[in-house]
Amino acid sequence: MFERFTKGARAVVTGAVTEAERTASPRITDEHMLLALLDSQGTRSAFAFASLGILDRRASVEAGLADARRRGGMTQADTAALAEIGIDVERIVSKVEQTHGEGAMGAGGTAKRGWTSHRKFTPAAKKTLEQSLRVALGRGDKEISDGHILLALTARPGVVSDVLADHGGTYGAVERALFGEPG
Amino acid sequence: MTDATDLAERAGDRDPRVGLRAVAALRRLLEQLEAVQVRSARNQGWSWQEIAAQLGVSRQAVHKKYGRQ
Numbered sequence: 259m260f261e262r263f264t265k266g267a268r269a270v271v272t273g274a275v276t277e278a279e280r281t282a283s284p285r286i287t288d289e290h291m292l293l294a295l296l297d298s299q300g301t302r303s304a305f306a307f308a309s310l311g312i313l314d315r316r317a318s319v320e321a322g323l324a325d326a327r328r329r330g331g332m333t334q335a336d337t338a339a340l341a342e343i344g345i346d347v348e349r350i351v352s353k354v355e356q357t358h359g360e361g362a363m364g365a366g367g368t369a370k371r372g373w374t375s376h377r378k379f380t381p382a383a384k385k386t387l388e389q390s391l392r393v394a395l396g397r398g399d400k401e402i403s404d405g406h407i408l409l410a411l412t413a414r415p416g417v418v419s420d421v422l423a424d425h426g427g428t429y430g431a432v433e434r435a436l437f438g439e440p441g
Numbered sequence: 442m443t444d445a446t447d448l449a450e451r452a453g454d455r456d457p458r459v460g461l462r463a464v465a466a467l468r469r470l471l472e473q474l475e476a477v478q479v480r481s482a483r484n485q486g487w488s489w490q491e492i493a494a495q496l497g498v499s500r501q502a503v504h505k506k507y508g509r510q
Contacts, residue, residue: 330473336466343463347470354477363473365480 259391259402266301266404267390270294278377286379288386288411288418289323295408302405306435312425322421330363333420386410397437405436479507 263271273294278286295303296316307313326333329351332340337347354362379387389410394402412419412429422432475496482492489508493500 330470330477332466332469332473335462336469339459339462339466340470342459343467345467345470350470350474354474358477358481362477365477 259387262391262394262400262402264401264403266298266303267402267407269298269301270303270404270407271387273297274379274383275377284377286377286383288380288383288414288416289327291383291386291407292319292323292411292418292422295404295411298404302403302436303408306405306408306432307427309435310426310431312422312427315425319421319425322424323417326417326421327364328361331417333415333417334424335415335420382414382416386414389414409433409436476507479503483507 260268260271270291271294274286274290277283277290277293277297281290283290296307296313296319298304304313312319329337329347332347340347351363386407387410390402390406393409393413394400394406397406399406409429409432412422412427412432419429422428479492479496482495489504490500493503496503
């Protein structure tokens with residue numbers, strides 16, 4: 259699959275690794291790929307971010323990601339769904355933080371392995387890369403570009419697509435910004 | 442407007458999607474809480490056996506899930 263990646267797409271993957279190293283994260287996640295995409299310049303996804311106004315709101319995107327991380331990766335949709343059945347996620351997170359310290363829910367289980375240099379992609383991040391292949395195939399494109407990775411991120415339910423959607427980056431909007439009006 | 446709020450607005454209370462989504466979210470919340478508690482117990486020197494007994498699962502199950510971290 260990786261032999262089909264364009265230079266831009268490869269830069270996203272290596273950028274995600276760098277991002278994970280910079281933040282001492284034990285695994286490479288969808289978040290790291292999004293941050294790498296936001297860093298890319300002169301690419302189709304950079305153009306899409308600019309036209310959607312997301313590039314100017316990078317701080318807000320990062321805050322949204324941090325907020326979700328604090329809730330242990332619970333998305334806004336998760337939080338809303340739980341509120342429907344009477345569960346207040348924010349209250350639970352606060353309670354956990356009182357006992358176990360700030361950010362305890364988002365701490366992940368592998369912090370102790372921060373010294374290892376070899377980091378793996380999370381299963382979810384691998385699925386995103388697989389999805390980017392499907393997105394490319396679905397569009398009849400022979401190569402997988404950074405744009406396909408971005409579109410894959412918006413297509414998969416989770417924190418990253420939630421935060422992107424909150425900033426106007428829904429699947430449809432991103433698809434239009436990347437490739438113009440469909441069909 | 443996000444797809445999630447779209448969905449919430451379209452979906453009535455009897456829409457199975459609302460309930461199923463809550464269950465899926467609850468599962469994710471459970472996983473997070475379990476990880477926090479297991480980590481805390483390990484930090485306090487609890488054995489896998491003790492943790493497993495409290496969670497009502499086998500020692501192997503806990504160890505397989507959290508042991509290599």
